[in-house]
């Protein structure tokens with residue numbers, strides 16, 4: 001079972017979040033038929049959005065979007081407060097060579113921006129945007145948290161892909177230091193982060209999310225919250241109908257005149273919806289009555 005855990009270092013103002021989402025990222029790989037570099041990039045963005053969801057409150061949702069000039073182009077993942085996540089990548093069939101034995105996500109993404117949109121409920125939104133630092137995602141999210149939300153944070157993400165291209169391990173952790181932390185402890189955390197093995201290695205070695213969190217900070221962690229992570233797409237026919245309004249009046253008029261139906265696919269789960277002539281006509285009426 002994929003899990004997101006939240007906890008505090010015992011007797012220190014350090015918040016730690018740990019995640020294993022191997023099954024979720026494997027599900028995303030199967031849905032989107034991604035090649036290894038694309039799988040790793042999509043997996044890291046999915047994991048990043050799940051880590052960011054740890055700062056949400058009841059009913060809220062976070063959308064993490066990465067857009068770059070590299071061959072992968074863009075990736076989106078969104079997670080709600082219940083840890084239900086969905087995502088997609090613009091160019092799933094991309095595989096680049098390895099860089100120092102690792103999948104070269106940074107080159108796949110290239111230069112660009114990281115966007116975070118938080119749906120806070122009651123039509124209230126928060127938006128933050130920062131330029132990508134490395135395109136490796138984890139450092140970019142840490143930079144976003146530091147610059148945009150004034151949260152001093154360290155983030156680590158890892159996806160390990162098996163020889164058959166399936167996802168064998170995926171997860172990550174995030175460390176927030178709260179005010180009044182002694183310099184000595186900050187130095188200790190920084191040294192610790194340089195020493196520890198990659199998070200994908202820890203997962204392959206069978207560590208639990210809590211053990212990963214304790215390995216990351218080198219101190220005992222008290223868990224305060226545990227949530228199951230699931231790949232879930234809440235798309236419905238109604239939302240699909242809403243989304244085709246952006247096609248504009250002219251295109252819809254054309255379909256109605258030709259007597260054609262419209263096939264629309266949800267980009268997050270690949271579910272197909274057929275929009276009938278009657279539905280297209282009623283959307284056309286919407287345009288007529290709003291102009």
Ligand SMILES: [Zn+2]
Nearest residue numbers: 233235266269
């Ligand atoms: Zn869907």
